[in-house]
Amino acid sequence: MWDLFSSLEIGRRALSAQQAALQVTSNNIANVNTPGYHRQRAVLEPTPAEPTPIGPLGTGVTVTKIEAARDRFLEYRIGQVTQGVGRDEAIAGYLGQVETVLGTSESGVQEGITRFFNSFSALSADATSIPLRYGVISAAANLSATFRNAAGLLADVRSSANSAVTDTVREINTLTGTIAKLNAQIAGAELGGADANTLRDQRSVALNELSKTLDIHYYEADDGAISVATAAGATLVTAGFAQALTATTTGPDGIVQIQAGLNDITNSIRDGKLGGLLEARDRLIPAYQQQLDTLAESIISQVNAVHAGGSDLQIPPSSTAIDFFVPAASVTGAAAAFSLNPTVAGDARSIAAGQSGSPGDNANAIAIAGLAFQKTLAGGTETFSEAFGSLQFRVGTDTQSASSRLSTSNALLVQLENSRDAASGVSLDEEAIDLLRFQRAYQAAARYINVVDQLTEELIHTLGN
Amino acid sequence: MRLTPSTQNRNFLQNINDLQNRLNKAQDEVSSGKTVTRLSDNPFAAAQASKLMSVIGANDQFIALNEQLLGRLEVTDSALQGMTRSVDSARVLAAQALSGTTTPEARLALAQNVDGVKAQILSASNTQVNGVFLFGGTQSNTQPFVDAGGTITYNGNDEAIHQRLDRSVVIQTNITGQDLFMGSPSVFTTLDDLKAAILANDAGAIRARLGDLDAVSDRINAANAVVGNNLQLVQQLQRALPENNEALQRHISSLTDANLVESISDMNLTNQAIQVSLNSQSQIQHLSLLDFLR
Numbered sequence: 013m014w015d016l017f018s019s020l021e022i023g024r025r026a027l028s029a030q031q032a033a034l035q036v037t038s039n040n041i042a043n044v045n046t047p048g049y050h051r052q053r054a055v056l057e058p059t060p061a062e063p064t065p066i067g068p069l070g071t072g073v074t075v076t077k078i079e080a081a082r083d084r085f086l087e088y089r090i091g092q093v094t095q096g097v098g099r100d101e102a103i104a105g106y107l108g109q110v111e112t113v114l115g116t117s118e119s120g121v122q123e124g125i126t127r128f129f130n131s132f133s134a135l136s137a138d139a140t141s142i143p144l145r146y147g148v149i150s151a152a153a154n155l156s157a158t159f160r161n162a163a164g165l166l167a168d169v170r171s172s173a174n175s176a177v178t179d180t181v182r183e184i185n186t187l188t189g190t191i192a193k194l195n196a197q198i199a200g201a202e203l204g205g206a207d208a209n210t211l212r213d214q215r216s217v218a219l220n221e222l223s224k225t226l227d228i229h230y231y232e233a234d235d236g237a238i239s240v241a242t243a244a245g246a247t248l249v250t251a252g253f254a255q256a257l258t259a260t261t262t263g264p265d266g267i268v269q270i271q272a273g274l275n276d277i278t279n280s281i282r283d284g285k286l287g288g289l290l291e292a293r294d295r296l297i298p299a300y301q302q303q304l305d306t307l308a309e310s311i312i313s314q315v316n317a318v319h320a321g322g323s324d325l326q327i328p329p330s331s332t333a334i335d336f337f338v339p340a341a342s343v344t345g346a347a348a349a350f351s352l353n354p355t356v357a358g359d360a361r362s363i364a365a366g367q368s369g370s371p372g373d374n375a376n377a378i379a380i381a382g383l384a385f386q387k388t389l390a391g392g393t394e395t396f397s398e399a400f401g402s403l404q405f406r407v408g409t410d411t412q413s414a415s416s417r418l419s420t421s422n423a424l425l426v427q428l429e430n431s432r433d434a435a436s437g438v439s440l441d442e443e444a445i446d447l448l449r450f451q452r453a454y455q456a457a458a459r460y461i462n463v464v465d466q467l468t469e470e471l472i473h474t475l476g477n
Numbered sequence: 478m479r480l481t482p483s484t485q486n487r488n489f490l491q492n493i494n495d496l497q498n499r500l501n502k503a504q505d506e507v508s509s510g511k512t513v514t515r516l517s518d519n520p521f522a523a524a525q526a527s528k529l530m531s532v533i534g535a536n537d538q539f540i541a542l543n544e545q546l547l548g549r550l551e552v553t554d555s556a557l558q559g560m561t562r563s564v565d566s567a568r569v570l571a572a573q574a575l576s577g578t579t580t581p582e583a584r585l586a587l588a589q590n591v592d593g594v595k596a597q598i599l600s601a602s603n604t605q606v607n608g609v610f611l612f613g614g615t616q617s618n619t620q621p622f623v624d625a626g627g628t629i630t631y632n633g634n635d636e637a638i639h640q641r642l643d644r645s646v647v648i649q650t651n652i653t654g655q656d657l658f659m660g661s662p663s664v665f666t667t668l669d670d671l672k673a674a675i676l677a678n679d680a681g682a683i684r685a686r687l688g689d690l691d692a693v694s695d696r697i698n699a700a701n702a703v704v705g706n707n708l709q710l711v712q713q714l715q716r717a718l719p720e721n722n723e724a725l726q727r728h729i730s731s732l733t734d735a736n737l738v739e740s741i742s743d744m745n746l747t748n749q750a751i752q753v754s755l756n757s758q759s760q761i762q763h764l765s766l767l768d769f770l771r
Contacts, residue, residue: 044482111516122527126534133538136640137545138609140618368636372609372617378641384535385644397531401524408520415517426491430484437481441766448770 016471018071019464025072026457029056032075034450040438048217050080050436052209080209083435084232087216090428091223091230093421095283098224100418102288103296106173107411110300113165114407121304122404124158125311125397127151129384135365136377140325145360149352152336156350159308163347166301173293177268180225180286181259187222188240188254191215195237196252202236212236222248227283244280246272267293296410302344303403307389309346311396312337314383322364322376334362336380489758496751503744506735513733522732529725536722539643543711543718546640546650549606550708553652556604556611557701563597564694567668570594571687574675584675591672598664599624602654612654614638621654629665631655642714648707652700660696662689 033054043049057076061068114121131151135144194215201208215238222228227243233251240249247255257277259268270278270286278294281287319336335353340346356362366373389399506512516523570587573579579587602622604611613621613633621633635655641647658664667689674682 107517115516122531123534126531130535130538133535133542133641137542138607138617139615140609366615368615370615370617370634370636371619372613372615372638373636374615374638374640378639378647381641382647398528401528401531404516404527405520405524408516408518408523411515411517412520423491426487429487433481433484433487434479437479437483439479439481442479444766444770 016468022072023457023461025074029073029075030450030454036078037443037446041443044438048213050082050213051438052078052080055079081436086432093425094223095227096421097425098285099283099288100414102285103292103414104418106169106292107414109169110407111411113162114404120158121162122397122400124155128155129381132377132381136374139365139374140371142360145363148363149357152352156352159347159350170293170297173289174268177289178259181257184225185256187218188248190218192249192252192254199235199237225284226281226286246277305343305346307399308350309340309343310389312340318379319364323366323369324364325361325371496747500747503740506740510735511733512735526729526733529729533722533725536718540718543715547711550704552606553611554704556601557697559601560598560697563594564690567594568690571683574683575680588672588675591668595668602658614653631659657700662692664693
C-alpha cells in the first residue's frame, strides 16, 4: 500500500540518481583532454512499479550502470590505418636520409664519374704530359672516394634502421605486457557485471600504440579480455599472458631477426613502424646498395680491361697489363672497396695512355674516355652516368610514394579520429546542457521532498492535536 | 555530428601543418630558386637533370680540348703553308739556275739559297706546341728531324694521334713527318740534289728536281687540305657544342628551376592563410556554452 514514507523514498532515489548523473557529467568534463577517454553516460532506469488496486504505481529512478560510448569497429579501423602511418613514417624517415646521400648535389658520384672520364679525355690531348697524368690520378682518387663515401653512408642508414628494429621490439613487448595486465584486471573487475571503463580506455590507448608498431589482429572474448596476434598469426597476447618477441642478432653485420617463441617472424611483419623499418632495412636500402655496387664494379672492371691492354710511359715502355683500379672481389661491396691501384697512384707514368708503346700515343686514353659514352649497363641501355641517374630516380620515387602514402593515410586517420570523437569524445557544450538538466532535476526532486515533508507535517499537526 | 574540442584542435593543427609545409616549400623555392631540391620533390626531373648535367660536363671538356686542338691545327696549318712557300722559293731558285745566263758566282749564291730553304723547312718540320712536336708521330717528345752533318734523319714514327671531338666523332689530328718529308722523293734529298745540280750546272738534273719539288709540294698541299678540313670540322663543333650545352641547360632549368613569381605569390598567399587561420581559431576557441549559462 502506498504511503508518505515511500513517497520520500522516491525523492531520495531521484536525488541520488541525479547526483550520480551530475558526477558522471563532471567526470566527462574533467577528462575532456584525456587521450583515449570515452565519454560516459549514467544509464537511468525506472525502479519496478508496485502493484496497487488502481494499477501499478512507479517507485522512482535508479542508475543501472555507467556506460562508455565505444565504437569497436571504428577503433579497429583506426588501428589498421595507424599501422600504415607507422610504416610509411619509418620508410619516409630512412629514405629521406638515403635521398640526401645520393641526392642532387651532396654525393658527387655523378660529378665524380664525369670528372674521371673527362680527365682521360684531357690526357688524350697530350699523352706525354705528367701534369695531365696527375689530373687523371686526382680525378680517379676523387671518384673512388665518392663511391666509398656513398656506400658507407648507405650502410650507416641501414644499420641505424637495424638498431631501431631492436628498440621497436622492446617497445612492442612493453605494450603487449601492458595489454595482458589490463586484460586480467578488466576480466576481474567485470566479473560482477559492471564495465571497467577506465581500464578499457587505457587498453585502447595501448592497442592503438601497438598498432602503430606492427600489423596486428585482435578480438575481444566474452570475458572482456582481448587476444592479439600479428597479421601473420603469431600470438602476442592471450588473456593475461603476453608472448614477448625477441630480437636476435645474426650474421657479421649485426642484422637483427625477430622471433616469437621459436619461430622467426621477421619476414611476415609487413606493416606498422616495425614493418617499415624492415622494409627499408631488408628490401629498399639493399636494392640501392646493389645498384651502386653494380655500377662501381662495372666501372672498375671496364676501365681495368681497357687499361690493362695499353702501354705506359716508362722507359722503355712496359705493357705489364696492370689494373687501373683495385679489382673488385665481388659485385657486393664493390662500391665500399672502390680504390685506385697503388702502383698507378704512386707513379703517374704507369697510366697506360697508349697502345703502341710510343710516348705520345693516346689511343688507350681515348678508349677509356670513350667508356663514358658506351651503354653497357641495364642490359646495354645505360651509360655509367645514366645508370646513376636511374638509381637517383628510384630513390626519389620510393621516397615520394612513401611520403604521399603517409599524407593520405594521415588525412584518413584525422577523419577517422574525428568520427571516433563524434561517437566517443566529450563535447563541452553537450556536457553543459547535461549539467543544467541534472541540476534542474535535482532541484525539482528536492522540491518534491519538501512537498512530501509539508504533507507529513500537515498530517502530524492535524491528527496530533 | 558531435564536435569535441579535440576534433577542433586536430583539424586546426592539421590545417596549420599543411599550410606551414606549403609555406616552407615556397620559401625553399624562393631562396634556392629551384623547385627540385630533393630527389623526391620530382624524381623524374631530378634524375633527368642529373643525367643531363653529366652530358654538359663532358661537353664542357670537349669544348676546352677542342679549343686547344684548334690552336695546334692552326700552328700545323701555318707550318705547312710556310713549307709550301719555301718549296715555291726553291722552285724559283731552280728556274733562275735554268735561265742559262748564270755565272759560277751566281750559281754558288743560288746553291747557298737552296741551303737556306732547306734550313727553313727543317725548322718548320720541327715545329712544336707546348713541348709537343707536331710532325713526330707518337714520338711527340723527341725532336723528329735531326741534321747530322748535312744528312737529315727522322726520329719520329708513322703513328697517328687521334682525338675525340664530341661523343661520337674521333679524328686523326696529326700529320706525320714520315708522310710529309721522308717518302720518296724526300724533300731534303731533293734539295740536296738540286743544290748539287745547280753547282754542276746540270740543266737536265735541275729539271728532274723541279718535277720532284712539284711532287713534294703536292704532298704538302694534300696534307694542308686535311688540316684545313679538320679545322673547319672543329670550328663547326665549337659552335655546335656550346649551343647544345645551352639547350641542355635550358632543359634543366625548365625541369628544376622555380618560377619565382609563382613561388613568391604562393608564399604570400600561404602566409595570409596562416594568419587568418590563427585569428579565426583564437576566436572560435572562446565560443562555449559555458560562457553563456548563468
